[in-house]
Amino acid sequence: GQQLNQSPQSMFIQEGEDVSMNCTSSSIFNTWLWYKQDPGEGPVLLIALYKAGELTSNGRLTAQFGITRKDSFLNISASIPSDVGIYFCRHGSSNTGKLIFGQGTTLQVKP
Amino acid sequence: NAGVMQNPRHLVRRRGQEARLRCSPMKGHSHVYWYRQLPEEGLKFMVYLQKENIIDESGMPKERFSAEFPKEGPSILRIQQVVRGDSAAYFCASSPTDSNQPQHFGDGTRLSIL
Secondary structure, eight states, X not given: OOOEEEEOSEEEEETTOOEEEEXXXXXXXXXXXXXXXXXXXXXXXXXXXXXXXXXXXXXXXXXXXXXXXSEEEEEEOSOOGGGOEEEEEEEOOSXXXXXXXXXXXXXXXEO | OOOOEEEOSEEEEOTTOOEEEEEEOOTTOXXXXXXXXXXXXXXXXXXXXXXXXXXXXXXXXXXXXXXXXXXXXXXXXXXXXXXXXXXXXXXXXXXXXXXTSOOEEOOOEEEEEO
């Protein structure tokens, strides 16, 4: 079945550092989305990508849809303590609702 | 504009009982999705529904689990004869149209089985 490989699984960084995480798949997709989940809450959409090669920013966050349509990365610049959480990538298909999420990247930021 | 509302936030059941989880989608959203999340794991797709229709239930166990999204009222995820392994956080999401659109999530129902 379809799988997303998200890496790294976890990161422990110093406040102010930049962070990069990515998702790869063996299949081609038309949509990549990145979510963040805070403890005890539901995932919140950060960035949505709909076009191969697309580079989109949201504040200190930047995400890119890979040219091959098989991967995406998310960068966070100048990390702050509130960036702590689990980041998930997701692809989408309009044919069914079976949407696959990556395993998540757990980010911890040391003040 | 209210977001996706799930209730209850926490639900405790004894083995063999039934659990009913409710989800009211965002206003104007007619597509609902249910996911299960075990501790330290990602979100696993369970079922995708439109009003009065199940579009994809390939992620839902064949036994004891059922879901509905009636014409009126919230979507319901029902688990009969719960077992310890059903303990998890269950998240509902909604989107305005098809599943290619971004989904908006509720804060989940945390189900604990004694």
